[in-house]
Amino acid sequence: MHSYTEENYLKAVFNLSAIKGEANVNELSRLLEIKMPTVNSMMKRLAEKGLIVYESYKPVRLTAKGEKAAALIIRKHRLTEMFLVEKMDFGWDEVHDIAEQIEHVQSPDFFAKMDELLGFPKLDPHGSPIPDKNGKMEWTEYHKLNECKPGDTVVFKAVIHSSDDFLKFLNARQLRLGTVIKVKSVESFDGTMTVEYSKRAPEMLSQLVCDRILVAPKKK
Amino acid sequence: MHSYTEENYLKAVFNLSAIKGEANVNELSRLLEIKMPTVNSMMKRLAEKGLIVYESYKPVRLTAKGEKAAALIIRKHRLTEMFLVEKMDFGWDEVHDIAEQIEHVQSPDFFAKMDELLGFPKLDPHGSPIPDKNGKMEWTEYHKLNECKPGDTVVFKAVIHSSDDFLKFLNARQLRLGTVIKVKSVESFDGTMTVEYSKRAPEMLSQLVCDRILVAPKKK
DNA sequence: ATAATAAGTTAGATTGCTCTAACAAAAATA
DNA sequence: TATTTTTGTTAGAGCAATCTAACTTATTAT
Numbered sequence: 001m002h003s004y005t006e007e008n009y010l011k012a013v014f015n016l017s018a019i020k021g022e023a024n025v026n027e028l029s030r031l032l033e034i035k036m037p038t039v040n041s042m043m044k045r046l047a048e049k050g051l052i053v054y055e056s057y058k059p060v061r062l063t064a065k066g067e068k069a070a071a072l073i074i075r076k077h078r079l080t081e082m083f084l085v086e087k088m089d090f091g092w093d094e095v096h097d098i099a100e101q102i103e104h105v106q107s108p109d110f111f112a113k114m115d116e117l118l119g120f121p122k123l124d125p126h127g128s129p130i131p132d133k134n135g136k137m138e139w140t141e142y143h144k145l146n147e148c149k150p151g152d153t154v155v156f157k158a159v160i161h162s163s164d165d166f167l168k169f170l171n172a173r174q175l176r177l178g179t180v181i182k183v184k185s186v187e188s189f190d191g192t193m194t195v196e197y198s199k200r201a202p203e204m205l206s207q208l209v210c211d212r213i214l215v216a217p218k219k220k
Numbered sequence: 221m222h223s224y225t226e227e228n229y230l231k232a233v234f235n236l237s238a239i240k241g242e243a244n245v246n247e248l249s250r251l252l253e254i255k256m257p258t259v260n261s262m263m264k265r266l267a268e269k270g271l272i273v274y275e276s277y278k279p280v281r282l283t284a285k286g287e288k289a290a291a292l293i294i295r296k297h298r299l300t301e302m303f304l305v306e307k308m309d310f311g312w313d314e315v316h317d318i319a320e321q322i323e324h325v326q327s328p329d330f331f332a333k334m335d336e337l338l339g340f341p342k343l344d345p346h347g348s349p350i351p352d353k354n355g356k357m358e359w360t361e362y363h364k365l366n367e368c369k370p371g372d373t374v375v376f377k378a379v380i381h382s383s384d385d386f387l388k389f390l391n392a393r394q395l396r397l398g399t400v401i402k403v404k405s406v407e408s409f410d411g412t413m414t415v416e417y418s419k420r421a422p423e424m425l426s427q428l429v430c431d432r433i434l435v436a437p438k439k440k
Numbered sequence: 441a442t443a444a445t446a447a448g449t450t451a452g453a454t455t456g457c458t459c460t461a462a463c464a465a466a467a468a469t470a
Numbered sequence: 471t472a473t474t475t476t477t478g479t480t481a482g483a484g485c486a487a488t489c490t491a492a493c494t495t496a497t498t499a500t
Contacts, residue, residue, distance in 0.1 A: 026477055034459095035460085036478070037459075038459070041458095041479095042457080056479075087307070088333050089333070090329075094329070101327070102322065105318065105321045105322060109310075109314070117308065245447075255488075255490080256448070257449070257488090257490085258488055265486090277496070278448095
């Protein structure tokens with residue numbers, strides 16, 4: 001239906017929109033590593049196809065149709081990541097690039113089978129929600145580790161902006177989803193946190209790191 | 221390294237060459253459903269890249285380099301088919317189109333993992349050999365069911381030119397790899413064979429069918 | 441051997457996706 | 471507010487992969 005290329009643009013718009021509800025050409029250009037004029041003309045194409053709303057000099061937004069199309073690609077991506085981790089023994093830091101390719105496979109049966117073999121998972125290996133077959137997706141209300149105060153005890157629920165490097169960083173510190181983290185102190189100057197988890201010596205995490213870790217209060 | 225498109229041409233040349241050692245533009249054109257002039261110009265491109273030998277008005281041949289490149293794509297295709305059948309419960313008649321897409325995935329790790337999880341298989345679900353990591357492949361010396369004589373007892377070893385339709389035809393008759401087939405009679409007029417297998421009533425198979433079934437003598 | 445048919449080639453156009461260079465609008469800064 | 475910087479757009483070119491139309495060579499049939 002849509003080309004490999006169009007799918008990638010759509011996904012990029014979706015990912016950028018996730019934060020602000022809209023995406024601008026400049027950021028898309030950086031994200032996709034494609035020059036602005038190229039992105040610009042593709043935006044017009046996507047607009048003609050009714051996938052996004054485009055107005056000159058304004059950020060673009062996904063239409064309902066575009067949102068659904070994008071979510072269904074994300075669905076394939078996240079199901080694939082889950083499959084690679086759960087059924088093929090890959091690490092959560094090894095699956096992104098492979099999923100990036102397999103997400104473009106056209107075969108409803110293939111992804112339906114993955115879904116079934118995985119027991120219809122709701123989350124991917126990084127804690128992100130997997131959109132359903134209709135492209136519906138909901139984020140559980142997590143908050144950033146950053147926002148926690150000394151004394152808080154929370155559970156590591158998801159990673160945002162998860163690059164392979166960042167995931168390897170977490171691996172090296174045995175930080176994984178489900179880990180219970182106790183916030184010992186927060187350096188007010190630069191936001192560095194001292195935390196404790198898994199019966200190890202306290203660990204210091206920079207603000208940059210804490211900004212990418214999503215947590216939920218530990219249930220009693 | 222090579223584009224998606226180039227990979228498909230290479231594979232087509234490989235498949236056609238399997239029989240005659242060379243491939244002509246006309247047949248490639250039919251096989252790929254791409255018009256002759258397009259095929260022609262792509263042949264020149266592949267020749268420039270040192271993947272095939274091209275001379276005007278002559279059939280093309282793969283170079284050693286081209287042969288290896290093609291075999292490595294076939295390897296990915298057949299490993300994928302095997303994975304889909306063995307690890308994902310697909311039927312042998314459902315895997316071709318999916319494998320056709322996944323064979324283009326660039327990730328040595330992904331296919332190495334498949335290979336490992338499958339226990340380093342030598343054959344795909346249709347009995348075709350899986351080329352090794354160096355692109356080396358060898359066909360065991362099977363012969364066609366067509367060539368058998370009344371009284372022969374043989375084992376079904378592989379399917380050639382296996383379209384999904386043909387595989388469904390075999391499914392409907394419970395003919396699968398490993399089935400022991402007894403040749404009862406051969407109609408000299410049109411080559412139709414009457415065969416017996418799996419304690420069922422004798423079955424009649426047309427010459428067209430018998431030409432696509434590879435067998436080996438049953439060992440005592 | 442000649443004519444007819446099939447196969448292969450050349451030329452030129454089209455579409456998708458990319459680029460650079462130049463220009464215009466919007467936002468930030470002085 | 472005026473200037474500078476950033477962001478966005480237009481114009482025009484290039485390459486990969488495709489096509490159709492016209493032509494040439496090879497093969498087959500008469």
